């Protein structure tokens with residue numbers, strides 16, 4: 133039943149309209165500021181919105197800064213599959229501040245995988261090093277979770293490297309806890 137509801141809503145999802153709520157006058161931490169404050173504040177407002185093709189150069193640079201690899205083909209392929217706000221099941225959002233893309237987050241709703249009811253998965257998240265610790269990551273996670281909620285799911289999951297204490301601290305700070313799953317792997321020689 134849930135699956136049918138999600139599939140039906142995909143056909144009418146207007147991501148521009150949905151994410152317009154994240155375009156208000158806000159500081160990076162999401163605190164509302166008055167018009168006078170906004171005018172006198174030289175820091176441009178942060179806006180969370182679906183990625184556009186023109187953002188890819190900055191997205192690739194942020195990813196390369198974090199991972200040390202410039203994966204241009206991978207990002208264009210990901211944009212093709214997740215970009216443009218085509219469905220509410222796949223979300224690829226960026227945090228824009230003035231002319232700069234400060235970060236990105238990517239996720240999707242997976243239906244009935246691992247025997248679990250449909251849930252949101254976050255599988256890509258990075259904030260430009262110079263923009264960190266200002267609430268950008270939290271704002272993006274909040275936005276993608278709202279997208280998942282809007283699509284009818286009530287759980288969000290992610291997976292991270294065991295030794296990535298920075299990302300673990302971030303997700304724990306956002307209320308995420310150990311899930312009842314165990315990842316398994318083996319080498320395929």
Ligand SMILES: CC(C)(COP(=O)(O)OP(=O)(O)OC[C@H]1O[C@@H](n2cnc3c(N)ncnc32)[C@H](O)[C@@H]1OP(=O)(O)O)[C@@H](O)C(=O)NCCC(=O)NCCS
Nearest residue numbers: 256257258259264265266267268269270298299301302305
């Ligand atoms: C994890 C990451 C997305 C956080 O983004 P951010 O915009 O700096 O995070 P926020 O400012 O929203 O921080 C929210 C909370 O996360 C926690 N946190 C963030 N950075 C932290 C750090 N360096 N140390 C400890 N806690 C941290 C804090 O609790 C923070 O809340 P607080 O500032 O009120 O204490 C960012 O550091 C990043 O992109 N890191 C690299 C990601 C990566 O490795 N990606 C590749 C694999 S997906």
